[in-house]
Amino acid sequence: MNLFTIAFNHTKPKAIQLAEAIASDINEGKLKKNDRLPSKRALANHLGISLNTIIHAYELLLSEGYIYTIEKKGYFVYDNALRKATNKISFSKATKKPEGFKYSFKTSNIDSNLIPTNALKKIYNEVLKNNNYFYKTDFSGDISLKEAICQYLYEIKGICANSDDVIVSSGIDSLLPQIIKLIDASTIAIENPGYKKIENIINYTNKKIIYQNIDSEGISIPQKRVDLIYTTPYSQFPLGIKMSNRRKNELINYANENKSYIIEDSFDSDFTLKPFITNSLYSMSNNVFYIESFSRSIAPSFRISFMLMPPKLSAKYKLLHKGFSNPVSTIDQLVLAKYINSSFLNHINHLRxxxxxxxxxxxxxxxxxxxxxxxxxxxxxxxxxxxxxxxxxxxxxxxxxxxxxxxxxxxxxxxxxxxxxxxxxxxxxxxxxxxxxxxxxxxx
Incomplete structure (x- = not known):
């Protein structure tokens, strides 16, 4: 385990310069598969820089798939065989950002510097190399991805789900109309203020919208019966309010008493300040659809979402969609399955x-x-x-x-x-x- 020596300059942050130097050594074969990197503290002392700078550099390497970590043992190099033909990697930004505002305080996109481009490239190469993407995926999604999703939900969010109830799709645009048709919904309650795209999709289906105001505990309970309630309980958009346990129970009781359904959109659930320790609505009732997207946590162009069906509706859903094709390519599904099982959680921690x-x-x-x-x-x-x-x-x-x-x-x-x-x-x-x-x- 050799300590790195690097002459820092003022062109980039030191963490990026260090990450690029280590990545270069991996690409050139100077650091080989399973080589152990220096401890963070030892490297900080050797280079005369802060421990936080080392942590940031290692987090960059983790998120880009160059290294992996073993608890209480340290950081190790991934196999660099797939990188030998790769040009020098820049952690700054290789992709030119479209012209626009200099200061974007919007939430519709993510910082392009945080997209795990190289990690995804590595996995795409692995998937293409294995030639296991030629088969036709089931309309509900590839089984390896559905199982990876179930494991991720259980480990991180305490949600127990069966892969038979997972539906992989390209986004809320396709999932919401499917749900409306499945339960034959005519009146739909949505949050106010809320996600305008949801309102637009419902208007497209010619269904009646009921606006429910947001208070300090989340979405208010409808005064009259509705067929479907759409809510973002973990980080309400756009206010960021987390739904209280009391409001969750009230919402579930309402759905049970009125034979209504709830869409639990986990919007930004990976990025709430308060820990994910309360029950999901999906875990509390058999009248809940759970929806989550990876476009926020990975990249806006990574258009893969999934839905957890209420188990009692799975058979009906499959009958309605018999013979349908899945809108997400098999390759993308296999890549996401591998990414979830490898470095996704490290990436989420880096984002946080x-x-x-x-x-x-x-x-x-x-x-x-x-x-x-x-x-x-x-x-x-x-x-x-x-x-x-x-x-x-x-x-x-x-x-x-x-x-x-x-x-x-x-x-x-x-x-x-x-x-x-x-x-x-x-x-x-x-x-x-x-x-x-x-x-x-x-x-x-």
Missing amino acids: TSLRKKRELIIKNLDLKLFDILYNESYLAIIVRPKHMIPKIKEMLADNQIDISFIADFKDDHKSDLIMIGYSEISLDKIEDGIALLNKIFRY
Whole structure:
């Protein structure tokens, strides 16, 4: 186990320079399969840099599939055989970002620096090399992916699911209409404020929408009977509120008494500040559909979602979809199955660490003489109320290259003075300048 020597410069953060140097040694065969890396503390002392810098560098290597870790033993090199024809890897950013706002405080995308590009490339190469992707996948999804999903749900979220009840799909666009048809829903309750895409999909199916306001415990209980309730209980979009246990019980009781169904969208459940220790709605009732997407945790273009069916409806669903093809390619499903079973959890932890740093930096730099922080439970956004709203504020923000969301845009009456400061997309090095500019505008 040799200690690395590197001459740092000022072109990139030291963690990125170190990660690239180690990656280069792996690509060139200087570090071989199962070689042990120096301990974090020993390497920090040797290089004369902070322990946090070493941790960040190792997390980058973990997320990109260069190394793996064994508890209490250290960090080790993955097989680099598939990298021999690969050019030098840059952890900065190889993909050019489309032209747009300089400071994007939106939550619709993720920081391109955090996408596990190399880890996915490695797994794609493995899948293609094995030639096991020529068979036709079952309409409900590849069995290896469905089993990996069940294991992930059990280990991380305590949800017991049967692979027979897992439906792999390309997103809520296809899953929601399927659910509406399956249970013959005519009235659907949705959150207000809420995810506008859900409203658009339901309008497309010509079903009646009932808007349910959000309070401090989550979605309010409908006063009249509805066939279906859509909710995001772990991190309500856009407010980030986590549903209380009391409200969960009220919602389940309502569904049981009215023979209604619930869609539990696990939106951003991997990124809530409060730990995942409460029961999922799916675990509490046989009237719940559970939906989750990987586009947020991996990449926006990675369009793979899944649904857990209420077991009592699985047979009916399969009968309705007999002869259908799965919308997700077999290759993508096999890659995701391998990724979940290998480095997905390390990647999630890396994302959480990065998002936590961004959140802390925003709170540190936000002028609390100008804003009240209202909701702060999500890893992806902070909800604030300006103490003085400025006329034509959207135009002023756009003129200053700031892209930000207003809660009014997610409400049916478009009335709200709240602002959502998201930080999933903006890079860490732009936050201080972006928040300083935001403060300056609201002092106007």
